[in-house]
Amino acid sequence: MEALDFFPDSPTGDFCDSVFRHFSKSDQEGSQRLCATVGAMTQELKEQNLPLSPIAYFGATCSSLDRVGSEPDSPPHVVQSLATVLSLLLPRIPVAVLKKKGDFVSRMVVTVLRLNSVTEVTLTSGLKCLAQLLIAGDKVNWSDLSQNFGVLIGYLTDSRSKVRRQSHLCIRDVLQSLRGTPVLAPASEAISNLFERFLLLAGGSNANSSEGVKGAQEVLYVLDALKDSLPLMSMKYMTTILKYYKTLLELRQPLVSRRVTDSLNVVCTYPNIEVSAEALLDLLSFLAVSVSASETSPVSLAFNARLLSSGMMKVQSLNRQLCVIKLPIVFSALKDILGSEHEEAIFSASEAFKTLIDGCIDEGLIKQGVDQIIHAQSDDRKSGPTIIEKVCAIIESLLDYHYSVAWDMAFQVVSTMFDKLGYYSSYFMKGTIKNLADMQSLPDEDFPYRKQLHECVGSALGAMGPETFLGILPLNFQANDLSEVNVWLFPILKQHIVGARLGFFCETLLGLVEEMKQRSRRLGLEGKVFSSRSADALVYSVWSLLPSFCNYPLDTAKSFKDLLKPICSALDEEHDIRGIICSSLQILIQQNKRIKEGKDDADSAEICPAKQRAISHYTPGIAGENLNVLTASAPQLLKLLSGIFMKSTVDEGGSLQSTIGEFASIAHKNVVRTIFKNTMERLLEVTQQAGVAEASNMQVDNSSSKSSLSLKRARLIDLAVSLLPGLDEPALNLLFIAIKPALQDVDGLIQKKAYKVLSIILRNQKGFLSAKLEELLKLMIEVLPSLHFSAKRHRLDCLYELITHASKVDSNLRRHEILSSFLTEIILALKEANKKTRNRAYEVLVQIGHEYGDQDDGGKREHLFNMVARGLAGETPHMISAAVKGLARLAYEFSDLVSSAYKLLPSTYLLLQRKNREIIKANLGLLKVLVAKSQAEGLQAHLASLVEGLLKWQDDTKNHFKAKVKLLLEMLVRKCGIDAVKAVMPEEHMKLLTNIRKIKERKEKKQAVSSVESKSHLSKATTSRLSRWNHTKIFSDFGDDDTDDSDVEMASGEKSKASSNLKSKASTLRSKKTRGAEKSLPEDLLDQLEDEPLDLLDRHKTRSALRSSSNLKRKQDSDDEPEFDPEGRLIINEGRKPKKVAASDPDSDRRSEAPSHFSVGSSRNNQKRRKTSESGWAYTGSEYASKKAGGDVKRKDKLEPYAYWPLDRKMMSRRPEHRAAARKGMASVVKMTKKLEGKSASTALSSKFMKLRKIQKKGGKRKR
Secondary structure (H helix, E strand, O other): OOOOOOOOOOOOOOHHHHHHHHHOOOOOHHHHHHHHHHHHHHHHHHHOOOOOOHHHHHHHHHHHHHHHHHOOOOOHHHHHHHHHHHHHHHHHOOHHHHHHHHHHHHHHHHHHHOOOOOOHHHHHHHHHHHHHHHHHOOOOOHHHHHHHHHHHHHOOOOOOHHHHHHHHHHHHHHHHHHOOOOOHHHHHHHHHHHHHHHHHHHHHOOOOOHHHHHHHHHHHHHHHHHHHHHHHOOHHHHHHHHHHHHHHHHOOOHHHHHHHHHHHHHHHHOOOOOOOHHHHHHHHHHHHHHOOOOOOOHHHHHHHHHHHHHHHHHHHHHOHHHHHHOHHHHHHHHHHHHOOOOHHHHHHHHHHHHHHHHHHOOHHHHHHHHHHHHHHHHOOOOOOOOHHHHHHHHHHHOOOHHHHHHHHHHHHHHHHHHHHHHHHHHHHOHHHHHHHHHHHOOOHHHOOOHHHHHHHHHHHHHHHHHHHHHHHOOOOOOOOOHHHOOOOHHHHHHHHOOOOOHHHHHHHHHHHHHHHHHHHHHHHHOOOHHHHHHHHHHHHHHHOOHHHHOOOOOOHHHHHHHHHHHHHHHHHHOHHHHHHHHHHHHHHHHHHHHHHOOOOOOOOOOOOHHHHHHHHOOOHHHHHHHHHHHHHHHHHHHHHHHHHHHHOOHHHHHHHHHHHHHHHHHOOHHHHHHHHHHHHHHHHHHHHHHHHHHHHHHOOOOHHHHHHHHHHHHHHHHHHHHOHHHOOHHHHHHHHHHHOHHHHOOOHHHHHHHHHHHHHHHHHOHHHHHHOHHHHHHHHHHOHHHOOHHHHHHHHHHHHHHHHHHOOOOOHHHHHHHHHHHHHHHHHHOOOOOHHHHHHHHHHHHHHHHHHHOOOOOOOHHHHHHHHHHHHHOOOHHHHHHHHHHHHHHHHHOHHHHHHHHOOHHHHHHHHOOOOHHHHHHHHHHHHHHHHHOOHHHHHHHHHHHHHHHOOOOOOHHHHOHHHHHHHHHHHHHHHOHHHHHHHOOHHHHHHHHHHHHHHHHHHHHHHHOOHHHHHHHHHHOOOOOOOOOHHHHHOOOHHHOOOOHHHHHHHOOOOOOOOOHHHHHHHHHHHHHHOHHHHOOHHHHHHOOOOOOOOOOHHHHHHHHHHHHHHHOOOOOOOOOEEOOOOOEEOOOOOOOOOOOOOOOOOOOOOOOOOOOOOOOOHHHHOOOEOOOOOEOOOOHHHEOOOOOOEOOOOOOOOOOOOOOOOHHHHOOOHHHHHHHOOOOOHHHHOOOOOOOOOHHHHHOHHHHHHHHHHHHHHHHHO
16 A cells, blocks of 8 residues: 655645545555554543544554554554654644654654564655655754655665655755755765766676675666756755766666666756756767767657756856857757658757757857858958858758758758847858758659748748848849749748848849840840740839838938839839739838837748848837838828829729828828828819710610719729828818718719728718717618618628717617618628628627617617517518518527527427428528537527427428438437437338438447547537528538538538648658668669769769759650750640650740741641530540550550540639530430440540431431
8 A cells, every 4th residue: 555645735734634535445455454543542532531633643653653664563554654644744744843852753764664574554654754854844954854855865776666766855855955955965965975886886897696686676776866857956966976886887788778868857947946057068079979870769869868958058057158169069960860761760869959059059159150250251261160150051961861851840940040140140051041942942842842842942931131132043034035034932021031131122122123124125035935024023022022021121312313213114004914003002101101100010930030120220209210211201202192093904903002092191182182082172173074875864774974974983982082081071071972872873883983982981970970979870861761771881891880889879869770770781781782782781780789789778688689679561572571580580690689589489490381482491591500509408498399399391302301400300319419309200201211211320320430630630620610601501501512511511601721730741751761662863873974983972963963863764755755846845745646846946936936827736627626425625535546546455554544524714604604504514424324335435525426427327218
C-alpha cells in the first residue's frame, strides 16, 4: 500500500473520517489495517474523553510507535500502519508543535527505519516524516539538520525503487525549503560529496567485477536524484557537478548520457536559478559538438535540439557575450539535426533555430558584422568572418540539396533570419537570395515547396525593401527574350512590399514602364503581336505594384508630387489601370487618416515584422504632413476623377466613386462645394432635357436619346453622392431636395439611384436623419405607390435605417407605429423574384430583430415575432407564405423565439391542409427550421403532433412534397431516435419508417467501412456553428435538392473546411521525397554524365540534374508529347499528320503571321474539328478504330480504348437551360449500348451518320 502525502479533510474535519473516506474502499491488506489502526485510536481517544483532533492522534501515534519501535520483534504490519498514520498526521500538525517535538519524533523515526523487518511502505512513510520535520524545523544551524538529512541521502541508492524514488522526492522538497538560507550550501555539499564518492568507487573498481557493476548502478541512481535536486542546490556545488557531467558525457554511454541531459534540461528550464554561465556553456558546447549526424533515435535528436535551445537562452540571460561566441557551434549542431529524416527532430531543430535567432541575435551583434564588412570594403580584409557572418553562412547552407527533405522548415528558418536582420540582410544574405531564385527554376514534380519558397522570398523582400532586393534579384526587363523576365516575382512584390519609397517607384519602375511601352510599340510595328502583348502585360504588372508601394510609404510628403503627374496621365489615358491607381490613392488616404486619429492599424502581434517597422516610422505629425500634401493635390485629382467618372463604364465606377469620396473627405470645403455646385447645375440641366424628351415622346420616337439622358442623370447623381463626406449641411439639404422628385420618377434607373443615394445619406449622416425623421417617414409612404421593382432593394436599406433609428425613440407607441407602417412591405419583399432584393429583405428583418432585442428598456423580439405572425391571417396565399417565411427566418436566427414558434404549430397544420403549394412549401420550411433548431427534449413534447400533421394530407399536393416530408421524418429520426418516431407513427405509414431505417443503417455501414481520417473530417465539418441562412435549401420544393445532412447543415451553417495540419502535410511530402530519392536521380541520368561524376554537394549541379531528369524519364518518340514553338506556344497537329519543323527565325513572331493557303493543314476542312453534339467539340477516338473489322482495338503504347463524351463549358453555367442543353443526349447513352455494341468509338459518336443511314434505307425500300 502507498500512503498519500496529503488528502483533503472530510466535511466534519475529523482525521478518522478522512482516512476512512480514502482507504476504506481499497482491497489492499495494508489499507484495511490502516483503517483498523485509526479506528482503534479513535475508540481509545473517545474512551479517555480526549478530543478527536490531529494533535491527539499525533500523541497517540507517537507513543504507540515509540513503544513498538523499542521492541525487537515488533510485527511489521503494525509498524507500517503506525508509520503511515504519522506521515499523514505531520502535515496537519502546527509548526510550533513540530519544532518542540522534532528531536523526539526524528529519533523515533530513525529507530523505526533501522528495524530488521521493516517494509517498503514503512520506509517511504518514515522518509516522508523526516522530510516534513526538516522542512518545519529551524534552518540556522547545519548541525541540527545534518543527521536527518544524512539519513535521507543514505537512501538515494537504495535497491528498492519505491524507497529510492521517495528519497529523491524528499531531498527535492527539503532543498526547496532551504533555498535562501545559510544551510543550503552544506546540504548541497553533502550531495556533491556523495556523488564524488560514488564516481570514485565506480571508476576505481574493475568494470567486469560485481563491485564495478554495483558502483556504476549507484552512479545512475545518484544521477536520477540530481535530475530533481540539481536546480535547487547552491551555485558553487552545482558548478562542480556540471563539470563532472562533462566527464560523464565523454564516456558516450547512452544510459549515462540520457540521465545527464535530462538533468541538464531541468537546469536550463528551471526559472530563477543561479548557475555558472561558463560551466553551462561549456557543457552545451560539448553536447553540440558531440551531436552525431548518424543518430538513429528521433526522440534523442529532438530532445537535443530542444536542450540546446533552452540552454543557450539560459546562458544568454546570464551572460550575453559568452552566448554569442558559441552560437556558430550550436547552429552547426542544429543544422545536422535538421538534416535527419525524422519529422519530430526536424520540427524541433527548426523551432530551436527560430528561438535562438529571435533571442540571441541582437542589434549590437548585427552592427558589429556590418561595420566589419564596410571596413573590409575600404581595406584588404585580414580578419576572419564575424560571428553573425558565420551564423548567416550556416543558415544559407540549409538550402543545399542535402537538406531537401526539410526545405519547408528551412524556409521558415531563413525567413526568421531575414526578419531579424531587417535592412541589414543585404550585407549577409545576398547569396541566400540568389539560391532562392535558383530554386524557383526547379520542376514542380521535384519541388513541392513552391508556396513556402515564395513566402521566404517575400520575407527577404519585406526585410530589405524593394530597392535593395531588386538590386540583388532584378526583374530583368532588359532581356532580349521576354520569357527571361522574372515575372514570378510580381505576385511576391505585390504581397510583401510595405514601407517602401514612392520615389523609387517614380524614378525606377516608371522608367521601366516607359521603356517597355516603347518596346511594345516597336514589336507591334514589326508584326510581333504576341510579343507586343506580352510587353503590355509587363507594363500592367509594374503598375499593379503601386498599391503595395502606397502601403505605409516612407516619403509620401516628399515624393507624392513627383508621382502626381504620371498618375494623372495614366488615369486619363490608360483605363485598364484606373482601378489600380484608385485603390492606391485610397490606401494612402485611409492609412494616414487612421494614424492621425490615433487608431492602431492592427495588433502588433498579428502583423509581420516588415509592417511593424513601417508603422513605427509613422506618427500623427508625419501623417498630418502627408495629408497636407494629399489635400493640396485634391482639387486637381477631384476635377480629373469627376470628369473620368462621367465618361466611365459601370465596371470602373465603383473604384472611382470611392476615390472621389476619400479625397472629398480631406479636401477643403470650398473645393468640394464648387464641384458639388457644378454637378447639381448639370443635373438640373439634364433633368430638364429629360423632361422635354419625355414630353415629345408622344410625337417622335427618341428612345436612344432618352436612354442617354437617363444614364447621364444617373452618373451625375452618383457623382453628387460621392462628394458626401465633404458636404456641409446646406449642400446636404440641397442634395436631398434634388433626389426627392427622383424617388417617383418613371424611369427605373433614376428611381433606383435616388433610393441608393438616400440610403447612403441615412447610413452616414445620423444628424440629418434625426432632424428630418418625420419628413422622411411621410416621404417613404407617399412614394410607395410609384415604386419601381428595381429600386426595392435600396428602399429596404432606407427602411432599415429609419426603423432602427426609430427604435431609439422614447415612446413605445411611436416605435410600434413606425414598425407597423413598413413591416408588411418588408415581409412581402421576402417573396421577391430578384435574389438580391429577397436576401436583403431577410437581412433587414434579422437586423431589426437584433435592434429590438438589444434594447435596454425592455424591448423584446417576441413582439416583433408576433407582429410578423399577424400575416398568417392574410387573405392571399402570397401574404401568408411570406409571413411564414419571415417567422422561419426569425426562429432560425434567434433561439429564444423557437418556443414562440411552437405555439403556431396548430395554425401550421391547418395551413398544410390547404390546396396551395406556395403556402405548403413555406410551412414545410418553417417545420424544417423548428426541427433543426430544437433540442431532442423539446421535440419529444411535439413529436406526435408533428408526425400526424406531416402525414395527414389527403390531396394531390402531398405527392408533390413527398420527398420533403420524408426528409423531415429523417430529421426527426436523427433527433429523437427511431423508437420515439415509431411510437407515434400511424400503422399505415410504417413502410415509410422502415425505408428510412434501412437507409440510415446502410449509411452507417458505409461510414464504418470508411477510413478513420474521413470520419474525423466529417465530424469536424459538421460540428461548427455558423449562422448562414440558405433560402433555397430550406424552402425548395424539390426533394432531390436536399441532402441527407441538410438538417445538420442548417443547424450548423455551411460546412467548415477541416483545418489542415501543417506538419502532417510537410511530413507527407517528405516521405514521398524520401521514398522517391532514387527516382529523383535515375541511373539514366548518371549514364549521361559519365565524363564527370555528379557532385551531390554542389547545389548548382544537383539542381540542373533535377531539371534534366524529368526530360530523361520521358520517351522522346511518344506521339503524346506536346510540341512547342520557340516562344513557348503549344502547337496542335490535327489528325495524324506528320510533324514538320519550320525554320526558326528569331525575328519572326509566329502568332502574328497570317496563315498561308499554301501551307499544309491550313484549309478549312483540315482546321475544323468534328462536331459531335449541339453544344461541344470532341475527338472521335479514330486512332482506336480497326481497319479490318468492327469495334475498337488496342494499340501499342496507348491507353485502352474508351468512349468519348464532349466536355462543354455550358455544364458550368448557372442557368438551368444551358446545363440542360449541354447534357442533351447523355440520357440515351445507356439505352444505346446494346445497339452500338461492336461499333467503333467514331461510329458510335456519329449519331447523325446513323440517322442518315436509316433515312437512306427507308428511301431504298420505297424505291423498290
